[in-house]
């Protein structure tokens with residue numbers, strides 16, 4: 001009995017004395033007890049990025065990380081400027097990295113990290129810990145649900161049709177095959193002002209660690225798989241239940257456990273908000289918003305099978321008729337534009353038809369008139385503005401009479417609701433992409449457009465002028481929705 005125990009003690013002593021060896025291209029988590037602690041870097045013929053992320057919050061000490069790739073065996077503050085000693089500075093997210101050449105030996109030394117845990121990654125393919133340029137996409141919220149998407153990661157592989165066999169997607173289209181090895185993404189959502197969240201490092205390991213022990217944290221409870229929302233490419237789609245009404249939330253998506261995308265902000269709506277989120281419609285892939293459609297199960301949104309059949313039939317019939325008309329020209333042979341094709345026209349028309357056919361419900365404190373064009377007045381946006389944007393123009397709202405639906409192929413909704421109108425640019429996109437003989441026309445900004453569209457948000461609203469609108473987009477990263485259409489700038 002004595003011998004094995006002695007061996008165990010010896011083994012432990014050896015582990016404490018020798019530097020822990022870091023492994024290339026692998027995340028490793030540590031908790032430091034003494035300061036400094038040192039770790040050996042793996043040698044590599046390529047430069048390696050040494051990155052660290054804090055996994056827990058420590059209010060009394062500021063940990064510091066130093067890397068040596070020269071003769072200094074315990075690099076510290078006094079060795080900086082010696083040439084082969086570098087400090088890893090942590091950013092606002094509490095992560096950071098340096099890239100060095102480790103020919104023979106390298107050391108990572110950690111100071112002041114007592115009783116906190118941190119994650120280290122050494123990689124020859126760029127820093128494992130980093131903040132991504134792209135952000136997740138907030139699609140829409142109800143009182144206690146949200147629909148979100150990861151950043152796009154894989155462009156769709158739909159081959160464009162060509163003459164003489166120019167076949168456009170069917171009205172009830174199917175997606176091309178999904179990417180076979182999509183990147184791993186997790187979604188983290190927290191109440192913006194929860195104190196546990198406010199002090200938490202914005203890192204993958206901190207989010208993962210807190211998801212189980214801080215009540216306000218929710219990982220994706222129900223990922224709906226991959227979705228091809230638009231030409232940006234495939235994304236992960238999340239439909240999350242269990243949020244608290246009228247609460248500001250912050251969301252991050254974490255790629256491959258350590259790369260952070262975000263934040264984006266959004267707010268949940270009041271308990272009186274009655275419209276469910278409609279999403280997952282292959283023939284209207286860009287739709288993912290609250291709409292005046294009844295549903296039986298409040299825990300789910302409304303997907304293709306639950307849409308009223310009159311609505312679906314009418315939309316698909318309109319799209320088929322349009323496609324038939326479009327293909328009366330020899331698509332792919334008789335070019336009507338050097339820039340756009342019949343396939344672009346059909347896609348833009350599909351997007352327009354879907355958005356104008358299915359009104360988007362909104363919730364605002366005090367919509368002033370039955371319809372508005374963008375004006376630089378400020379108004380309180382209840383359930384939308386999670387964070388003050390630079391400008392707060394009044395969104396394009398229209399009060400809707402429940403018994404008198406905007407689209408006659410939708411049955412009356414149970415409640416009156418406020419609609420946020422489609423952006424005029426959704427119409428202009430179809431106008432620009434389609435051959436003139438089809439006679440597709442948008443209302444003029446200075447006359448009637450404001451009755452059915454949001455005007456002046458994305459583009460100025462002056463005829464023929466692209467860009468220069470008040471907000472530059474229909475929606476933004478802070479959860480504001482001014483008109484229904486083109487997303488985040």
Ligand SMILES: *[C@@H]1O[C@H](CO)[C@@H](O)[C@H](O)[C@H]1NC(C)=O
Nearest residue numbers: 025026027128183184256257
């Ligand atoms: C994810 O990260 C691990 C290291 O933690 C790496 O080995 C792997 O290649 C990464 N996967 C992708 C798809 O980037």
Ligand SMILES: *[C@@H]1O[C@H](CO)[C@@H](O)[C@H](O)[C@H]1NC(C)=O
Nearest residue numbers: 047069070084099100101103
């Ligand atoms: C340490 O890394 C830096 C940056 O890559 C490099 O310039 C330097 O030559 C390296 N030092 C040694 C001793 O390899």
Ligand SMILES: *[C@@H]1O[C@H](CO)[C@@H](O)[C@H](O)[C@H]1NC(C)=O
Nearest residue numbers: 159161162164165166167168
């Ligand atoms: C035309 O293309 C479609 C889809 O790309 C294909 O299913 C069909 O077999 C093709 N027809 C001919 C005659 O090549």
Ligand SMILES: *[C@@H]1O[C@H](CO)[C@@H](O)[C@H](O)[C@H]1NC(C)=O
Nearest residue numbers: 172173174282283312313316
């Ligand atoms: C559309 O296509 C899907 C799958 O191909 C099918 O299940 C669905 O019934 C179709 N919908 C309509 C309205 O034809």
Ligand SMILES: *[C@@H]1O[C@H](CO)[C@@H](O)[C@H](O)[C@H]1NC(C)=O
Nearest residue numbers: 154156157177178179180181
């Ligand atoms: C996309 O298409 C190319 C060639 O057609 C193919 O090599 C590639 O594997 C495809 N990618 C996906 C994600 O399907």
Ligand SMILES: *[C@@H]1O[C@H](CO)[C@@H](O)[C@H](O)[C@H]1NC(C)=O
Nearest residue numbers: 314315316317318319320321
């Ligand atoms: C499509 O065309 C058919 C036949 O002309 C017509 O009966 C139907 O009403 C049209 N659909 C729509 C939505 O206009």
Ligand SMILES: *[C@@H]1O[C@H](CO)[C@@H](O)[C@H](O)[C@H]1NC(C)=O
Nearest residue numbers: 246247248267385386387388
């Ligand atoms: C959400 O954030 C907005 C803007 O910062 C603020 O006006 C509003 O009071 C917040 N709402 C809640 C419920 O905290």
Ligand SMILES: *[C@@H]1O[C@H](CO)[C@@H](O)[C@H](O)[C@H]1NC(C)=O
Nearest residue numbers: 400401402403404405412416
């Ligand atoms: C709402 O629509 C119903 C049915 O069309 C109509 O009788 C009623 O007057 C409308 N109410 C308002 C306030 O417009």
Ligand SMILES: *[C@@H]1O[C@H](CO)[C@@H](O)[C@H](O)[C@H]1NC(C)=O
Nearest residue numbers: 400401402403413414415416
């Ligand atoms: C909708 O509003 C109209 C006019 O304000 C009102 O007469 C009607 O009762 C309301 N309907 C519902 C379902 O609340």
